[in-house]
Amino acid sequence: MTRYSAFSLLREGLRSHRGWRPAWRKARPKPAYDAIIIGGGGHGLATAYYLAKNHGMSRVAVLERGWIGGGNTGRNTTAVRSNYFYPESVALYDLALRLYEGLSQELNYNVMLSQRGMLIAAHTPAQMEICARIANAMRLNGVDGELMGAEEALRRIPLLNQTADARYKCMGGIWQGRAGVARHDAVAWGYARGASDRGVDIIENCAVERLLIEGGRITGVETSLGTIRADRVGVAAAGATPGIVAEAGVRLPIHTYALQAFVSEPVKPCLDTVLLYLGTGTYVSQSDKGEMVFGGGLDRVPTHAQKGNLPAQEVVISGLLEMFPAFGQLKLLRQWAGVVDVVPDSSPVIGPVGPEGLFINCGWGTGGFKAIPAGGWLLAHLMAKGQHHEISRPFDLDRFARGRLIDEAAGAGISH
Amino acid sequence: MQIFTCPFCGPREETEFHFAAEAGKHRPEPAEEVSDADWADYLYLNDAPKGAAREVWVHATCGEFFVMTRDTVTREITDVTALPGRDG
Ligand SMILES: Cc1cc2nc3c(=O)[nH]c(=O)nc-3n(C[C@H](O)[C@H](O)[C@H](O)COP(=O)(O)OP(=O)(O)OC[C@H]3O[C@@H](n4cnc5c(N)ncnc54)[C@H](O)[C@@H]3O)c2cc1C
Ligand SMILES: [Zn+2]
Numbered sequence: 001m002t003r004y005s006a007f008s009l010l011r012e013g014l015r016s017h018r019g020w021r022p023a024w025r026k027a028r029p030k031p032a033y034d035a036i037i038i039g040g041g042g043h044g045l046a047t048a049y050y051l052a053k054n055h056g057m058s059r060v061a062v063l064e065r066g067w068i069g070g071g072n073t074g075r076n077t078t079a080v081r082s083n084y085f086y087p088e089s090v091a092l093y094d095l096a097l098r099l100y101e102g103l104s105q106e107l108n109y110n111v112m113l114s115q116r117g118m119l120i121a122a123h124t125p126a127q128m129e130i131c132a133r134i135a136n137a138m139r140l141n142g143v144d145g146e147l148m149g150a151e152e153a154l155r156r157i158p159l160l161n162q163t164a165d166a167r168y169k170c171m172g173g174i175w176q177g178r179a180g181v182a183r184h185d186a187v188a189w190g191y192a193r194g195a196s197d198r199g200v201d202i203i204e205n206c207a208v209e210r211l212l213i214e215g216g217r218i219t220g221v222e223t224s225l226g227t228i229r230a231d232r233v234g235v236a237a238a239g240a241t242p243g244i245v246a247e248a249g250v251r252l253p254i255h256t257y258a259l260q261a262f263v264s265e266p267v268k269p270c271l272d273t274v275l276l277y278l279g280t281g282t283y284v285s286q287s288d289k290g291e292m293v294f295g296g297g298l299d300r301v302p303t304h305a306q307k308g309n310l311p312a313q314e315v316v317i318s319g320l321l322e323m324f325p326a327f328g329q330l331k332l333l334r335q336w337a338g339v340v341d342v343v344p345d346s347s348p349v350i351g352p353v354g355p356e357g358l359f360i361n362c363g364w365g366t367g368g369f370k371a372i373p374a375g376g377w378l379l380a381h382l383m384a385k386g387q388h389h390e391i392s393r394p395f396d397l398d399r400f401a402r403g404r405l406i407d408e409a410a411g412a413g414i415s416h
Numbered sequence: 417m418q419i420f421t422c423p424f425c426g427p428r429e430e431t432e433f434h435f436a437a438e439a440g441k442h443r444p445e446p447a448e449e450v451s452d453a454d455w456a457d458y459l460y461l462n463d464a465p466k467g468a469a470r471e472v473w474v475h476a477t478c479g480e481f482f483v484m485t486r487d488t489v490t491r492e493i494t495d496v497t498a499l500p501g502r503d504g
Contacts, residue, residue: 251462
């Protein structure tokens with residue numbers, strides 16, 4: 001594998017960029033592996049990387065029915081943060097954020113993490129009190145969070161709607177300075193490159209059609225490219241996970257919805273933080289190219305189609321214009337949707353399910369991009385050791401029967 | 417904007433409706449004999465089918481619940497039926 005560096009960039013620049021090699025091998029399936037991962041999104045690819053890196057397992061395949069990162073990972077609005085409420089969630093999302101902070105170095109691949117900070121803006125004294133409570137909880141849980149006043153918020157985001165007839169005036173809110181954005185494709189590609197370099201086979205255009213189960217054990221998968229054997233299988237297929245594990249008699253607390261996002265034409269830099277308005281539910285950041293990247297709530301009709309519908313678009317766009325009247329002049333470049341796997345307590349489901357050797361990592365819903373390094377780390381731990389890491393334990397499917405839900409509707413119900 | 421048909425009010429915009437649950441779930445009884453696992457199953461577990469689906473929806477405008485048969489990929493709606501005992 002060629003190491004990327006300022007020097008390699010210069011060298012290639014001098015020879016018209018003709019020397020770049022593909023970042024990962026296009027593999028064909030072998031008959032058997034020690035472990036198979038279904039789904040080549042961020043979580044699946046990170047799992048493969050950490051299986052190889054942390055646990056020395058390299059006879060591993062990632063099976064992706066389309067192209068890697070073509071699911072929600074490549075469709076998300078890339079906000080990363082760990083401003084959650086419960087200790088269990090903070091442990092999980094802050095593990096992810098800490099790993100993100102070293103990821104470009106670790107992978108030798110620029111994931112363009114930009115910790116530009118994030119404001120969750122409140123509009124009423126009651127909302128400010130809730131924000132104070134969450135900020136305090138964050139600090140008790142050991143992550144950076146502070147209550148920001150209106151003046152400081154407006155200093156940072158001067159374009160905010162301050163007109164007399166603003167429906168939702170910004171009173172301030174929760175600020176997390178370590179939050180920000182990262183490049184979604186780079187996260188998928190960087191993990192793919194790192195995994196491939198350690199011997200993992202990344203197999204695209206390979207749809208898993210059936211799990212193979214014999215005597216209560218998983219023994220492999222039936223795919224569009226034939227049978228592949230393994231006695232450990234991890235499923236990280238987002239909204240497709242319920243359909244895959246149904247075979248094994250497993251039902252999940254998941255409904256699938258379309259979540260949409262939008263990108264405007266590029267303009268000069270005018271917004272250098274991530275902003276979420278509690279009043280409108282719309283959130284926005286400006287990409288390095290200058291586009292406004294924004295989104296909001298779910299389409300409310302359960303679906304498996306990767307396309308959004310007009311009512312949700314209207315809510316999100318009108319929300320943006322309430323926040324920034326000046327953006328009314330912008331043209332939209334693109335709009336798209338992903339199928340997200342939503343769990344009633346807005347927390348993921350990670351753990352063993354059904355037959356021995358089968359593990360899942362799903363239910364990230366509207367907010368799992370920020371969790372990719374942790375999701376991969378934890379699923380790899382489960383698959384290698386056969387048991388939970390202490391951070392994933394609370395997120396086991398058994399929490400529903402035990403009544404130990406981790407209800408992050410406040411922290412995670414917002415769509416990113 | 418998709419148009420859904422309420423069995424009571426006729427065709428209306430999708431924003432007037434709420435998804436309630438997958439159809440065919442029966443509350444386990446008697447309560448004192450229901451295991452934690454069965455109760456969790458009833459409360460939380462779904463099939464999230466890709467393709468043909470039967471679901472309970474409520475038309476928020478009139479407040480009636482009904483069963484809608486539709487496709488979760490193509491969005492085609494093939495049937496709406498009032499719940500037993502309520503036939504429009
Ligand atoms: C519009 C939008 C905005 C979002 N914004 C944010 C945000 O700002 N911040 C944030 O943290 N999160 C955000 N999210 C959520 C985030 O994108 C997801 O939670 C995360 O990417 C999930 O990653 P994953 O690897 O689990 O799933 P995916 O990236 O969806 O990967 C699953 C993969 O499994 C493959 N697959 C499915 N079935 C099969 C099969 N049978 N065989 C083989 N492969 C299969 C799919 O093709 C897919 O590539 C957003 C999501 C959307 C849709
Ligand atoms: Zn009606």
